[in-house]
Amino acid sequence: xxxxxxxxxxxxxxxxxxxxxxxxxxxxxxxxxxxxxxxxxxxxxxxxxxxxxxxxxxxxxxxxxxxxxxxxxxxxxxxxxxxxxxxxxxxxxxxxxxxxxxxxxxxxxxxxxxxxxxxxxxxxxxxxxxxxxxxxxxxxxxxxxxxxxxxxxxxx
Numbered sequence: 001x002x003x004x005x006x007x008x009x010x011x012x013x014x015x016x017x018x019x020x021x022x023x024x025x026x027x028x029x030x031x032x033x034x035x036x037x038x039x040x041x042x043x044x045x046x047x048x049x050x051x052x053x054x055x056x057x058x059x060x061x062x063x064x065x066x067x068x069x070x071x072x073x074x075x076x077x078x079x080x081x082x083x084x085x086x087x088x089x090x091x092x093x094x095x096x097x098x099x100x101x102x103x104x105x106x107x108x109x110x111x112x113x114x115x116x117x118x119x120x121x122x123x124x125x126x127x128x129x130x131x132x133x134x135x136x137x138x139x140x141x142x143x144x145x146x147x148x149x150x151x152x153x154x155x156x
Contacts, residue, residue, distance in 0.1 A: 038088035039066065040124040044098045044111070049080045050134025052100055052109045058084050059101075060113040065090045068111060084111060093118035094126075100134035109134060 049071060058066035066086035074081050086092075095116030102109050122128070 039085040040088055042084045042086055042122055042126055042128060044082050044128040044131050045079045046131050046133045047079055048133040050100055050109050057110040059110055091121040094120045094122055096128055097130045098128045099132040
């Protein structure tokens, strides 16, 4: 095998490697076009969104049913308003509960839907009334530590 043919094969494998790295980067960054169909917008207001980011997942029963489209601060009510684009294949009852959850102990945050039993479904532009904000790990730890410090010590 001559030098030119060897260089051609090396270049070919380098190009395949770069394409594979680009594909993995898009998958990890949620930039791939996973949602190829129609969507509808739902809104929810949270006191604390933690580390939720645009393009974050919206899941119900562990299945991705949409993506976070936008996050804005409401200066009148001092809450975060989250806009979500939900796949049109999935309909949710009006009494659906939206929570901000974490994948694993230190994983990414996502919006979780816990469905209710109402017969009327949410429509485009509706706001989910029942929400639960993100649990901030630092707050839990400080509450635990301050409660421990406030407990009276055992008599010796």
